[in-house]
Amino acid sequence: MHPPEPLVEFKDAYIGYGSRVVVRGLNLTVPRGGLTVLLGPNGSGKTTVMRAIFGSARVIKGVLRVNGTVSYSPAEVDGLVNLTVLETVRTARRGYAWVNNEDAVKALGEVGMLSKANVRLSELSTGEKRLTMIARAIASNADLILIDEPTANLDPGNRHRVLKVILSLITQHTVMVATHDVDLALLANQVVMLRDGSVVDVGPPVEVITEENLAKLYGVSARIMRNGSEVHVVFPMHEKP
Amino acid sequence: MVSKVKMRGIGLFLTPILLLIGLILNLILGEVDVPYTCLVACSQVKYRIIILDIRLPSTLASLVVGYVLGVSGAVMQGVLRNPLAEPFTTGIASAAVLGGLLGYLLVLVGGLTGPYSTLAIPMLALAVGLSSSIVVVMLGSRLGVIGLILMGILITLLSYAASMILMLMIESINPTVSIQPLYLLYGNLSGVLWWQVYVMLASAVPTTLMVIYLSRYIDLLMLGDDVAKASGVNPVNVRRILVALTSVPLAVSLAFTGIIGFVGIMAPYVVRQMTGRGSGSIVVPWSGLVGSLILTYSYLVSRIMIKGYVVPITAVTGIAGIPLIMWMIVRGGFGAST
Numbered sequence: 001m002h003p004p005e006p007l008v009e010f011k012d013a014y015i016g017y018g019s020r021v022v023v024r025g026l027n028l029t030v031p032r033g034g035l036t037v038l039l040g041p042n043g044s045g046k047t048t049v050m051r052a053i054f055g056s057a058r059v060i061k062g063v064l065r066v067n068g069t070v071s072y073s074p075a076e077v078d079g080l081v082n083l084t085v086l087e088t089v090r091t092a093r094r095g096y097a098w099v100n101n102e103d104a105v106k107a108l109g110e111v112g113m114l115s116k117a118n119v120r121l122s123e124l125s126t127g128e129k130r131l132t133m134i135a136r137a138i139a140s141n142a143d144l145i146l147i148d149e150p151t152a153n154l155d156p157g158n159r160h161r162v163l164k165v166i167l168s169l170i171t172q173h174t175v176m177v178a179t180h181d182v183d184l185a186l187l188a189n190q191v192v193m194l195r196d197g198s199v200v201d202v203g204p205p206v207e208v209i210t211e212e213n214l215a216k217l218y219g220v221s222a223r224i225m226r227n228g229s230e231v232h233v234v235f236p237m238h239e240k241p
Numbered sequence: 242m243v244s245k246v247k248m249r250g251i252g253l254f255l256t257p258i259l260l261l262i263g264l265i266l267n268l269i270l271g272e273v274d275v276p277y278t279c280l281v282a283c284s285q286v287k288y289r290i291i292i293l294d295i296r297l298p299s300t301l302a303s304l305v306v307g308y309v310l311g312v313s314g315a316v317m318q319g320v321l322r323n324p325l326a327e328p329f330t331t332g333i334a335s336a337a338v339l340g341g342l343l344g345y346l347l348v349l350v351g352g353l354t355g356p357y358s359t360l361a362i363p364m365l366a367l368a369v370g371l372s373s374s375i376v377v378v379m380l381g382s383r384l385g386v387i388g389l390i391l392m393g394i395l396i397t398l399l400s401y402a403a404s405m406i407l408m409l410m411i412e413s414i415n416p417t418v419s420i421q422p423l424y425l426l427y428g429n430l431s432g433v434l435w436w437q438v439y440v441m442l443a444s445a446v447p448t449t450l451m452v453i454y455l456s457r458y459i460d461l462l463m464l465g466d467d468v469a470k471a472s473g474v475n476p477v478n479v480r481r482i483l484v485a486l487t488s489v490p491l492a493v494s495l496a497f498t499g500i501i502g503f504v505g506i507m508a509p510y511v512v513r514q515m516t517g518r519g520s521g522s523i524v525v526p527w528s529g530l531v532g533s534l535i536l537t538y539s540y541l542v543s544r545i546m547i548k549g550y551v552v553p554i555t556a557v558t559g560i561a562g563i564p565l566i567m568w569m570i571v572r573g574g575f576g577a578s579t
Contacts, residue, residue, distance in 0.1 A: 051467065054467070054470050054471035055470055056466070056467050056470050056471075069473075070471050071471060071472065072467055072468055072470075072471030072472075073468075074464075074465055074467055074468060077464060077465065078322055078463070078464075078465060080322060080323065080324060081322070081463050081464065081519070082324070082463075082513055082519030082524075083460055083463060083464075083519040083520060084517070084518060084519060084520070087460060087518065087519060087520040088460075088464065090457070090460075090520070091457065091460045091461040091464060091468075091472075092472070093461075093472040093473060093474070096473075098457055118517065120517075120519060133464075133468075140472065146471065
């Protein structure tokens with residue numbers, strides 16, 4: 001019996017738009033189950049990698065294989081969207097059909113947004129908008145859930161809520177997250193560090209999240225502090241890289 | 242404050258009643274007041290002619306065109322992700338005016354006579370209007386939402402420029418003739434003939450039903466092209482199909498009744514505010530009904546406002562639009578947090 005095929009396989013892939021290459025030489029395998037984190041500063045190519053998976057970015061050279069359905073949850077939803085929370089989740093597709101009301105309601109319950117089902121998206125906080133889009137991804141029952149910058153611009157309360165939801169997602173779905181939130185990367189099965197379109201390192205967080213790599217990634221010095229089983233990453237202000 | 246659910250119930254109940262009342266009032270009232278008993282059984286031929294040959298086709302036209310305008314407005318606002326978009330954003334209106342002027346020129350210069358002369362203006366208005374939509378849809382969609390809007394602006398500018406030139410040509414041929422196709426600019430429901438009503442219905446019913454069936458795709462488009470693509474839906478093609486479908490009945494209505502403004506932008510806003518919903522599956526069909534309501538009553542007002550005159554319909558919808566736009570400004574509700 002051979003192991004199940006991976007959901008996504010990038011082999012020496014050059015990804016971009018038109019003829020413009022944004023991400024160079026990506027080798028990445030996303031197995032079924034677990035969390036893959038694309039870690040890197042703004043503009044490093046994380047979103048482009050995700051876009052390649054569902055076809056909004058081109059694989060100019062190399063190979064990309066996608067063996068499953070995908071759902072994408074963007075970092076921002078246009079401010080003028082008039083849909084309610086429930087209507088947003090009901091735009092999820094299962095195959096060639098729209099998701100039914102029952103499954104939409106269930107997904108909203110899983111992220112704790114059921115009480116706001118009839119509130120317009122435009123009236124929600126950023127965190128609640130992200131939770132709604134994650135509920136939409138859950139409702140679609142996609143094999144791979146792509147979440148772009150889930151914790152960016154969130155206050156600690158909302159960040160906590162979103163992180164909890166992502167953690168519970170991992171138990172039942174394969175998730176890929178693009179983020180510059182190092183704490184989130186610590187929770188992953190594998191971390192892909194990207195800077196300026198190049199891969200700095202790939203591997204489990206224990207190996208990849210080092211002070212050296214973080215300094216390379218962000219251009220500022222990093223300190224990893226361990227307190228028993230807790231790991232904290234700090235970027236001290238007064239140290240030079 | 243009445244709850245949104247109650248408002249929806251009231252609206253569901255009231256709308257067909259209001260439409261029926263509007264229809265009846267349009268048949269009875271006007272320059273000649275017809276006794277309402279005539280609606281059931283009429284002995285006087287004079288009244289029968291007024292109702293059947295003059296008022297009924299025009300009133301039915303107002304219902305159909307109002308519905309088309311409401312639906313197109315809702316579709317454009319969804320497809321362009323802009324609550325201020327309206328049916329004529331693609332430039333179809335100015336293109337139809339250009340077509341009408343071309344038709345008129347053909348009659349003057351080409352010496353068209355008989356049925357061809359009466360058909361020339363609306364047929365060319367339809368042809369040019371529809372062609373411009375096809376161009377916008379095919380070329381603009383590839384550039385996304387901004388591309389569509391820019392193409393619409395381009396078509397509008399081109400059409401106006403060409404129209405100016407045509408009007409100069411017409412004037413140089415016959416300086417004293419009044420430019421007939423001006424009805425296109427102001428909107429005109431009076432004088433709609435029965436065959437025109439049939440054509441409008443034939444173009445509106447299948448396309449509108451298809452649009453309503455596809456309305457959830459509008460919702461998906463609103464979340465962004467990336468989200469749509471990831472769900473396996475091609476946003477460019479969906480935009481093309483939706484705009485193309487609404488362009489057909491719109492071009493037909495423009496050809497026969499001219500440009501009627503404000504209805505397409507007002508109706509979806511009213512529906513969204515009253516129902517608290519935003520999904521195309523609710524907003525699209527109901528914008529049609531609200532559009533029919535607005536236009537039917539506007540038509541009534543245009544005929545009874547000044548005794549002996551029919552005020553151009555766009556003036557009436559514009560007057561109705563002013564308090565509504567003020568309400569929109571005061572109430573907000575466009576979604577962006579202020």
